[in-house]
Structure formats: C-alpha cells, structure tokens
Amino acid sequence: MGVYRIIRGILTWLLGGVLLALIAEFAVSLVREHGVFDHPTARVEAIVSLLASIRDQVWFWPAVTLLVGLVAGMWIDSLVRRRNPRAVPETHALPVPVTPPSQKKVFVDISPSSLMDLYKDKTTVQGDASAAVYIGK
Numbered sequence: 001m002g003v004y005r006i007i008r009g010i011l012t013w014l015l016g017g018v019l020l021a022l023i024a025e026f027a028v029s030l031v032r033e034h035g036v037f038d039h040p041t042a043r044v045e046a047i048v049s050l051l052a053s054i055r056d057q058v059w060f061w062p063a064v065t066l067l068v069g070l071v072a073g074m075w076i077d078s079l080v081r082r083r084n085p086r087a088v089p090e091t092h093a094l095p096v097p098v099t100p101p102s103q104k105k106v107f108v109d110i111s112p113s114s115l116m117d118l119y120k121d122k123t124t125v126q127g128d129a130s131a132a133v134y135i136g137k
Contacts, residue, residue, distance in 0.1 A: 008074040015071045
C-alpha cells in the first residue's frame with residue numbers, strides 16, 4: 001500500500017504544479033492587462049513566454065487531462081477503500097511452497113550407466129521403483 005500512496009502523492013503534486021502554472025499564467029495576463037507590468041524585466045518576460053509556449057504545445061492539454069484523470073481516479077479509489085475495505089479486494093501474491101533441503105544425504109552405490117539401464121524401456125514409475133533399491137528412497 002506504500003507504493004500506491006507514493007504514486008498518488010507524486011501525481012497530486014504534479015497536478016498541483018500544473019494548476020499553479022496555469023493560475024500563475026492567468027494572473028500574469030490579468031496583471032499585464034491592468035498595466036501593472038508596463039516595463040517587465042527580461043526574466044519575468046522570459047518566464048511568461050516559456051509558460052505560454054508550453055501551454056500552446058499540442059501535447060499540453062491531453063497531458064493535463066490525463067493527469068487530472070489519474071489523480072481523480074486514485075483519490076476516488078482511495079476514498080472507496082477507506083470507506084469499505086472489502087469493496088476493492090487487495091491483491092496478494094500466492095504463497096510459494098518452499099521445500100526444505102533434505103537433511104539426509106543420499107549415497108548411490110551404482111554406476112550411472114547401470115542406473116540409466118534401469119529406466120530403459122520402462123515408464124517413469126517402473127524405473128523409479130527399480131532405482132529405489134539403490135537410491136534408498
């Protein structure tokens with residue numbers, strides 16, 4: 001659940017930054033209309049032109065829409081989970097059965113070629129039964 005909270009926080013901050021940039025652009029335009037910046041400095045003008053050029057890019061509004069949708073969806077999902085934890089089931093990894101290593105060492109007192117001959121022309125079950133005498137299992 002920690003990763004989910006981190007991603008939601010990052011997306012929220014990104015959306016906040018984009019909205020702050022839009023509000024700042026609007027405020028600067030409004031202030032410029034009223035003549036407060038009759039002689040803006042070069043730095044302020046560069047920042048305003050940068051924000052305006054970013055806002056006028058083709059990808060800007062689809063990216064903002066996607067970001068707003070992601071943040072809204074994550075917040076709605078978070079509220080649903082908080083109200084009723086059973087409404088959205090948690091995903092858990094299936095436990096992997098771990099077999100402990102054998103404590104008893106197996107010593108085979110037959111040559112590998114003879115052991116292979118036990119399996120020749122037999123099913124696995126028959127070969128296992130024949131080899132069990134030599135392996136001790």
